[in-house]
Amino acid sequence: MSPVVPEPLLRELGRTEGGSEALGLLVRDQHTRRLVLLRALLDAASAAPAAVCPPGRLDRLRQDWALLETAERADRAAARSVLLHPLAGPWAQRCLRGLTAAAPTRELAADLAHFSALAAAAAIRAGLSFEARLTAPDGLLVLPTLGALRTGPGVRTVVGIAQAEGKVTLRQEGAGAVTVRLGDDGTHSDDPRWLPVLTLPAVLPGTAPVPLDDLDPYRTAGSGLQRFGLSSVAGLDESERAAWRELWAGVAPMLRIGGAHRTAETAALLRCLVPLSPPPGSTSGVLTATGSPSTREGAAQCSGTRREAFGAILSSRPATAAHFASTLVHELQHTKLAALAALTPLHHEDATPRHFAPWRPDARPFDGLLQGAYSHIALADYWQRCALGTDRPSARDLAWAEHARCQQQVGAVLPVLAASGALTPAGRVLVNEMISMYHRLADAPPPPGHLARAVAYVRTARMIWRQRNAS
Numbered sequence: 001m002s003p004v005v006p007e008p009l010l011r012e013l014g015r016t017e018g019g020s021e022a023l024g025l026l027v028r029d030q031h032t033r034r035l036v037l038l039r040a041l042l043d044a045a046s047a048a049p050a051a052v053c054p055p056g057r058l059d060r061l062r063q064d065w066a067l068l069e070t071a072e073r074a075d076r077a078a079a080r081s082v083l084l085h086p087l088a089g090p091w092a093q094r095c096l097r098g099l100t101a102a103a104p105t106r107e108l109a110a111d112l113a114h115f116s117a118l119a120a121a122a123a124i125r126a127g128l129s130f131e132a133r134l135t136a137p138d139g140l141l142v143l144p145t146l147g148a149l150r151t152g153p154g155v156r157t158v159v160g161i162a163q164a165e166g167k168v169t170l171r172q173e174g175a176g177a178v179t180v181r182l183g184d185d186g187t188h189s190d191d192p193r194w195l196p197v198l199t200l201p202a203v204l205p206g207t208a209p210v211p212l213d214d215l216d217p218y219r220t221a222g223s224g225l226q227r228f229g230l231s232s233v234a235g236l237d238e239s240e241r242a243a244w245r246e247l248w249a250g251v252a253p254m255l256r257i258g259g260a261h262r263t264a265e266t267a268a269l270l271r272c273l274v275p276l277s278p279p280p281g282s283t284s285g286v287l288t289a290t291g292s293p294s295t296r297e298g299a300a301q302c303s304g305t306r307r308e309a310f311g312a313i314l315s316s317r318p319a320t321a322a323h324f325a326s327t328l329v330h331e332l333q334h335t336k337l338a339a340l341a342a343l344t345p346l347h348h349e350d351a352t353p354r355h356f357a358p359w360r361p362d363a364r365p366f367d368g369l370l371q372g373a374y375s376h377i378a379l380a381d382y383w384q385r386c387a388l389g390t391d392r393p394s395a396r397d398l399a400w401a402e403h404a405r406c407q408q409q410v411g412a413v414l415p416v417l418a419a420s421g422a423l424t425p426a427g428r429v430l431v432n433e434m435i436s437m438y439h440r441l442a443d444a445p446p447p448p449g450h451l452a453r454a455v456a457y458v459r460t461a462r463m464i465w466r467q468r469n470a471s
Helices: 007-014 020-047 055-074 076-083 088-099 108-125 238-249 251-257 260-269 321-343 366-388 393-419 425-441 448-469
Strands: 130-137 140-143 147-150 156-164 167-172 178-183 186-188 194-196 198-200 210-212 272-276 283-287 293-297 312-316
Touching: 007 020, 007 321, 007 425, 020 055, 020 076, 020 088, 020 260, 020 321, 055 076, 055 108, 055 130, 076 108, 088 108, 108 130, 108 140, 108 156, 130 140, 186 194, 198 238, 210 238, 238 251, 238 321, 251 260, 251 321, 251 366, 260 321, 312 321, 321 366, 321 393, 366 393, 366 425, 393 425, 393 448
Parallel strands: 210 272, 272 312
Antiparallel strands: 130 156, 140 147, 147 194, 156 167, 167 178, 178 186, 198 210, 283 293
């Protein structure tokens, strides 16, 4: 058994649930890892040769670090809302790779310069009075979690930034100053050059609102989306923002129907949404929990998570609030399981792609099979609760169809997971709880027609998979 994760918490997580203690354990560990990563970045910069990190850049990094420390002393929670922002993870890892590379990488200078913007954003949120000079690459200066200033054409534009008396002033040479104020619902400015990050209301009173971040330059960096014709949305227009807000308004009620624990895990884990463009044609790109894109046929939406961006979900706009909620349920299981695996090993299987998964056309490694089964059994539970909790025939019919498909998909792979001799004791507890949950779902079976179609769906998927994979 894991000495880090008590067995009762493992059992909760195995049921795709998790109370405040279990979720808090995952969150604290991930936050600690982020702070260690940031410190490792500064240490790597200090140890890097001058050709990789020139003395001037190292001095600026140390100044920025000092500003971060001052911000944390002033308001720890406010400063850490920036440092622990999910999208700071991909940035920090890319910086660390660049600083430890044998030769300077092409993007390292811009990556290191972003540290100044991160420090400034932390100082703004902490309410510090300060002044700094930042560099805007490619006509846009992004202050993480806050918004961005359009600076106009130019590869590099210097922008002066100052905060005093509750307002932020941004100045660039040859242009008027832009004034920005920070409120509970995000940033505000009368100047159209300022682009605020859209903030969606919290799913539970007293918890954090959720930014819909279409500005951060690292929101999809290194994700591999482009290989599948997918991309992030840059600069949502007002009609698109309104559409996201309208959908979001229906998410909390759907999560409550899908189980109170779904609302709780969303409030505890979701820290950022990244809007993606709609998938091309009828093929959806899906990011696995490791951040590697894959394809799923016949879907009209793409979504995913990245291990280095704990708390972020990347998604194109769902069609309905019910599907928006199901996307959160699906992706937050990947978030939970990846965080759990970082705390305690779940198996010792190798990474060879050899397994059939009804939700993928390609062969999957064991870890991918476990991830997929874990997320799909949560979906089966969510849709079953939706079917049982609605009086609308059309909504009930959709929910039973989705439940039956997910249930049959999970049933097709649980025997493979259960038969593995490479599960650790913690992994065995997890899988056993998944099996128990699968059997409990049978207490409220779907209508026979939906079940028959789901069985046929999985049977057909297996036949196609065998043909494609020559096995």
